[in-house]
Each structure stands twice: as C-alpha cells, then as structure tokens.
Amino acid sequence: MDSDQSKLLKVSIVEDHDIFRKRLVELLQFYPELEVVLVAESAESFLQKIKRNDLEQQPEVVLMDIELPGISGIEATFQLKQDFPGVEVIMFTVFEDDERIFESINVGASGYLLKDTAIEEVVNSIKEIHNGGSPISPSIAKKVLDMVKNPEAFHAAPQQEIPFDLSPAELKILQHVVDGKTNKQIAEDVFLSPWTVKTHIKNIYKKMHVNSRAAAVKMALRRNLA
Amino acid sequence: MDSDQSKLLKVSIVEDHDIFRKRLVELLQFYPELEVVLVAESAESFLQKIKRNDLEQQPEVVLMDIELPGISGIEATFQLKQDFPGVEVIMFTVFEDDERIFESINVGASGYLLKDTAIEEVVNSIKEIHNGGSPISPSIAKKVLDMVKNPEAFHAAPQQEIPFDLSPAELKILQHVVDGKTNKQIAEDVFLSPWTVKTHIKNIYKKMHVNSRAAAVKMALRRNLA
DNA sequence: TAAAAAATCACCCAAACGGGGTATTCTGCG
DNA sequence: CGCAGAATACCCCGTTTGGGTGATTTTTTA
Numbered sequence: 001m002d003s004d005q006s007k008l009l010k011v012s013i014v015e016d017h018d019i020f021r022k023r024l025v026e027l028l029q030f031y032p033e034l035e036v037v038l039v040a041e042s043a044e045s046f047l048q049k050i051k052r053n054d055l056e057q058q059p060e061v062v063l064m065d066i067e068l069p070g071i072s073g074i075e076a077t078f079q080l081k082q083d084f085p086g087v088e089v090i091m092f093t094v095f096e097d098d099e100r101i102f103e104s105i106n107v108g109a110s111g112y113l114l115k116d117t118a119i120e121e122v123v124n125s126i127k128e129i130h131n132g133g134s135p136i137s138p139s140i141a142k143k144v145l146d147m148v149k150n151p152e153a154f155h156a157a158p159q160q161e162i163p164f165d166l167s168p169a170e171l172k173i174l175q176h177v178v179d180g181k182t183n184k185q186i187a188e189d190v191f192l193s194p195w196t197v198k199t200h201i202k203n204i205y206k207k208m209h210v211n212s213r214a215a216a217v218k219m220a221l222r223r224n225l226a
Numbered sequence: 227m228d229s230d231q232s233k234l235l236k237v238s239i240v241e242d243h244d245i246f247r248k249r250l251v252e253l254l255q256f257y258p259e260l261e262v263v264l265v266a267e268s269a270e271s272f273l274q275k276i277k278r279n280d281l282e283q284q285p286e287v288v289l290m291d292i293e294l295p296g297i298s299g300i301e302a303t304f305q306l307k308q309d310f311p312g313v314e315v316i317m318f319t320v321f322e323d324d325e326r327i328f329e330s331i332n333v334g335a336s337g338y339l340l341k342d343t344a345i346e347e348v349v350n351s352i353k354e355i356h357n358g359g360s361p362i363s364p365s366i367a368k369k370v371l372d373m374v375k376n377p378e379a380f381h382a383a384p385q386q387e388i389p390f391d392l393s394p395a396e397l398k399i400l401q402h403v404v405d406g407k408t409n410k411q412i413a414e415d416v417f418l419s420p421w422t423v424k425t426h427i428k429n430i431y432k433k434m435h436v437n438s439r440a441a442a443v444k445m446a447l448r449r450n451l452a
Numbered sequence: 453t454a455a456a457a458a459a460t461c462a463c464c465c466a467a468a469c470g471g472g473g474t475a476t477t478c479t480g481c482g
Numbered sequence: 483c484g485c486a487g488a489a490t491a492c493c494c495c496g497t498t499t500g501g502g503t504g505a506t507t508t509t510t511t512a
Contacts, residue, residue, distance in 0.1 A: 105374050111364075125364070134367035138337075138351070138359025141367060145360050147374045148331050167488065180441025182468065196490050202471070203488095211470070212498095213440040215406030221447045393458060408498065422460050428501070429458095437500070438468095 009130055012038040012059035014046045014076065015092065016068050020115070024063070027119045034126065043068050043076035051083065059087060061126050064109070066093040066100055074103050081108040088129045101143055110134045112144075150179075165207055173200045178217050235356055238264040238285035240272045240302065241318065242294050246341070250289070253345045260352065269294050269302035277309065285313060287352050290335070292319040292326055300326065304333040304435045314355045327369055333435050336360045338370075391433060399426045404443050 011034050015021040021041060028034055037057050040046030050058065062080065066073040077089045090111030091104045104112060111129045113122065114137045125135035136144060166174065176186040183201065187194040201216075210216045237260050241247040247267060254260055263283050266272035276284065288306065292299040303315045316337030317330045330338060337355045339348065340363045351361035362370060392400065402412040409427065413420040427442075436442045 102374070105371050110368065110371065128364040131365075132368065133364025134371050135364040136362060136367045136371075138354040138361040139357075141360035141362045141370075142336065142358060144367075144370055144374060145331050145336065145362075148328070148370060151374070169489065177440055178444055180436060180438045180444060182438070184468085192489090193491055195492050198469085199490075199492095201469090205470080210406065212406045212408075213438070213469080214403055214443045217440045217443040218404055218406060218447065221444065395459065410498085418459090419461055421462055424499085425460075425462095427499090431500080439499080 008035040009033060009061065009126065010035050010037040010057070010059045011126060012036070012040070012046070012050070012062045014040045014043060014062065014068070014073065015065040016041050017065070024122075028123070031123050034123065043071035043073065047071075047076060047079055050080070058084070061129055062087055062089045063092050063122075063126075064089050066091050066095070066104065074100065074107050074109075077104070077109050078107040090125060090129055090135070096140055096143065098143055098147070101140055102147060105144070112136045112140045114139065166204060170200050170204050170207075173197060174204055174216065174220055177201065177204075177213055178220050234261040235259060235287065235352065236261050236263045236283070236285045237352060238262070238266070238272070238276070238288045240266045240269060240288065240294070240299065241291040242267050243291070250348075254349070257349050260349065269297035269299065273297075273302060273305055276306070284310070287355055288313060288315045289318050289348075289352075290315050292317050292321070292330070300329050300333055300335075301432075301435070303330065303335050307334040308437070316351060316355055316361070322366055322369065324369055324373070327366060328373065329435070331370070338362045338366045340365065392430060396426050396430050396433075399423060400430055400442065400446055403427065403430075403439055404446050 011028065013021060013024055013028075013036065015024065018041070021039065025036055025039055028036055037059050038046070038049055038053065040049060062077075064073045064077055068076070071079075073091060073093075077091070080087060080089065085108075088111070089109040090113055091109045092113055092115055093100070094115045096114070101112060111125055111134055113125060113135065117125075117137060128135045172190065173186060176189060181189070183194050183197045186192075187197045190197070204216065205211055208216055208219050210219055237254065239247060239250055239254075239262065241250065244267070247265065251262055251265055254262055263285050264272070264275055264279065266275060288303075290299040290303055294302070297305075299317060299319075303317070306313060306315065311334075314337070315335040316339055317335045318339055318341055319326070320341045322340070327338060337351055337360055339351060339361065343351075343363060354361045398416065399412060402415060407415070409420050409423045412418075413423045416423070430442065431437055434442055434445050436445055
C-alpha cells in the first residue's frame with residue numbers, strides 16, 4: 001500500500017447543478033490533501049478547459065455528473081479518456097439504471113457514486129480510485145454483479161428476431177430454463193401456475209425439436225437466446 | 227430509504243482464524259443495532275448449526291471467510307443459498323484473484339470485502355447488504371468492472387484449460403450431458419454403469435456449483451467446454 | 453511404498469421431468 | 483364479427499433426476 005506522500009491530489013468537478021457543485025467544492029476544501037483544480041458546469045466547458053490547461057494543473061481524478069445538459073457525462077468521459085487516459089473518473093448520479101451504469105463502465109469510468117454519498121465517503125473514493133481501486137456505491141454494485149452473473153442480457157441487441165417462432169411468453173420461460181430453474185421456480189417468477197409453465201415448455205420443445213432441458217439450453221445458447 | 231426500525235440485525239461469522247474471529251465478534255458487539263447470532267470456525271460446523279437453529283435465531287447476513295480448511299467459503303455459500311436463499315453473504319478475504327471473485331458472485335454472495343476493511347466499514351456494509359445493496363471493496367470492484375468490460379475472458383478459458391478441476395472422465399461425461407443425453411444413454415456410450423455416470427455427474431455438480439443439468443450445460447457452454 | 457485421489461458400482465427415496473391428453477379465456481387480425 | 487393462435491390451467495403416468503450413503507478397485511503422487 002502506498003500512503004499519501006504529502007502530494008496534493010488534484011480533483012476536478014463537472015456538475016451543472018449550482019448548489020450541489022458549490023457545496024461540493026466547499027466541502028472538499030476542508031481536505032488539505034486534495035486540491036480542486038478545475039470546476040465546470042458543463043461537459044463542453046470542461047473538455048475545453050482541460051485541453052488548454054497547463055500540465056501542472058491537470059486533474060488526476062474527475063467527479064463527473066452523468067446527467068448534464070448537452071453532452072452527457074458518459075460522452076464527456078469517453079472523450080476525456082481519449083486524450084487523457086490516465087485521468088480517473090468517478091461518475092456521480094442520482095439514477096441507478098442498468099443502461100447508464102453499463103455505459104459508464106464501458107466508457108472507462110472506474111468509480112460510481114450516488115449523489116447522496118457522504119462527503120467523507122467521496123473523499124475516500126477519490127483516494128481509492130487514485131490507488132487503482134474502483135469505489136462503487138453498494139446499490140449500484142448490486143447491478144454490476146448482476147451484469148457479471150448474466151452478461152448476455154447487457155449485450156443483447158435492441159431488436160433481435162425470435163428464432164424457432166417462439167412466442168414472447170415462451171421465450172421468457174426459455175430464459176428461465178436456461179438459468180437452471182425448475183418449473184415451480186419459473187412459475188413463481190412469472191406468476192403463472194406450474195402447469196402452464198409446463199405446457200409452455202412442452203411447446204418450446206416441439207418448436208425447438210428437443211426433448212430435454214439440457215438440449216434446450218444448448219440450443220438456446222448456441223442461437224444466442226438468453 | 228428505510229432507516230433502522232430498532233430491530234436487531236442478526237449477523238453470523240464464519241472464520242477459521244482464531245484471533246481475527248474473536249476480534250471481529252468483540253468489535254461488532256459495540257454496535258447495538260447488530261446481534262451476532264452464530265459464530266463458526268468452519269464451513270462444516272456453520273452449515274450444521276444453521277440447519278438446526280430455530281428460526282428466530284437465523285442470521286440475516288453472514289460474514290464468510292473464503293479461505294477455510296475443508297469446505298471453502300464459496301462452497302459453503304453455495305450450500306447455504308440452497309436452503310436459505312434469503313440470507314445475504316459478504317465474502318471476507320485477503321486475496322483478490324479473479325477466479326475466486328467470479329465464483330463468489332456466481333454462488334450468490336452479494337458483498338466482497340478485504341480483511342483489512344475498517345470495522346465501521348464492515349458494519350456499514352452489513353447494513354447496506356441488508357438493504358439490497360452490494361458493498362464491495364474498491365480494489366475488488368476494479369476487477370468486477372473488468373469482468374463487465376470483458377466478459378469473454380471470464381467465461382472462456384484462454385486455451386484448453388480445464389475449468390473447475392474436472393477430471394478427464396468427468397469432462398467427457400459433461401460433454402454428453404451438454405448433448406442432452408440421459409444418464410442411461412451416457413452409460414451406454416462410455417461403457418460404464420448408469421450408477422457410475424450418476425456419481426460422476428454428482429461430482430461434476432459439486433465442482434461447478436450447480437444442481438441441475440440445465441445449469442451445468444449453461445456453465446459448460448459459457449466456459450467453452452463442448 | 454504408503455497415502456491420496458480418481459474411478460467404479462450400488463441402493464433408496466423424493467422430487468422433478470416429459471409426454472399424452474382436455475379445456476377455458478384472451479387477443480389480434482382479417 | 484369471427485376465428486385462429488396464444489396463453490392459461492389441469493390430470494395421469496412412467497421415467498429421470500438429484501441427493502444421500504456406502505463400498506471396492508485403480509491410479510497418481512508425494
């Protein structure tokens with residue numbers, strides 16, 4: 001572990017909400033190990049400023065709001081990482097939707113905090129991300145874990161045609177079969193009677209020309225369903 | 227947000243290291259909102275105890291050491307989740323290797339903390355996991371994000387490496403399972419008794435942390451066996 | 453060579469499965 | 483409007499599975 005070598009850690013903030021931004025800057029100033037070097041209220045002005053800043057005043061960590069007017073925080077992070085791959089980004093948001101989390105990760109953000117995170121936590125996160133970690137608010141981490149458990153769901157194409165002429169209901173049930181659930185468990189998940197589930201599965205088998213769960217799972221995965 | 231309704235949050239600890247375990251129990255006792263209801267120094271004794279505990283004394287959150295003699299924390303979590311799906315598990319470890327993190331996620335652990343985490347953080351994590359979040363130490367979260375960014379690397383072995391420590395015989399049988407064969411059919415194909423095939427499959431399940439053919443097939447295909 | 457790991461076979465039992473029916477809504481589409 | 487196709491729910495029955503337990507033999511390896 002490397003402790004702070006009394007060097008100031010340079011931090012930037014990109015946040016359109018006035019009160020929130022000012023308050024954040026204010027609070028961060030109580031931490032002598034941090035130095036706020038660049039504050040912007042839009043992605044545009046941030047990107048512009050950072051490009052003409054002299055090297056000595058470049059931030060090492062950026063607190064980036066996701067919801068910004070104009071260029072979003074995600075797009076801004078993407079562009080930032082093009083020119084400054086070494087700068088670490090912590091996304092700041094009030095939302096926890098999968099899509100934005102997933103995009104943020106792919107665009108290179110390493111931290112993900114909810115806006116109601118306590119200031120001490122924020123400061124810790126800044127230090128942690130600077131040491132190579134990825135601070136993530138627990139409620140968001142939950143969704144990240146789901147992505148790991150079920151990656152396909154997040155790579156799924158917007159409009160994929162349904163193979164084997166499976167009806168939407170059947171497709172849904174097939175997903176559960178792929179996940180190794182029993183008929184009873186599926187029934188509970190989709191609020192149907194186990195017999196209905198069974199009927200669906202029988203029809204699925206007919207359409208897919210299989211006669212066991214294992215074969216159906218193989219077929220489904222090979223055809224990129226699930 | 228729901229705050230504590232002055233109800234005790236019941237916590238269990240599974241940890242073989244004497245000093246660490248005792249210290250942890252000691253420290254947790256300073257938090258009146260928590261109640262340590264079950265402490266074990268091995269997965270075996272933990273699983274045994276929890277099964278004969280009366281419902282009132284069942285833990286809601288378990289702090290599980292990964293590195294345990296005998297049954298590992300991962301295997302223990304897997305078994306625990308079978309019988310008590312509602313119990314949340316926080317893995318506790320000194321290691322940060324991908325394989326164990328990945329397996330922990332897949333067996334259903336929702337939290338992942340390094341052993342050097344401060345006690346206040348541990349307590350926060352316990353509360354957060356109880357509220358549906360997934361507290362993860364930043365250095366581990368880093369690896370989880372990598373899994374999201376590059377899922378293939380964790381679902382596909384680089385080249386011909388046998389995942390899950392499956393023996394050659396087991397691997398062969400797994401192939402047949404993936405092909406949707408019944409135990410009897412497999413037995414005929416490999417010239418073994420159906421009981422032997424069954425035993426192999428049971429062992430395969432244990433190693434892969436699954437409990438049905440469908441789940442095994444999914445796992446196998448994900449890891450490019452077959 | 454002695455201990456450990458893998459492979460083999462066997463039985464019991466409860467739960468789940470697969471395949472064959474039947475029948476009543478519901479719903480989209482011509 | 484009417485009707486085909488979907489979705490829903492249920493039953494019977496024999497087979498298969500999953501889990502637990504126990505045992506012997508072969509192979510590997512320390």
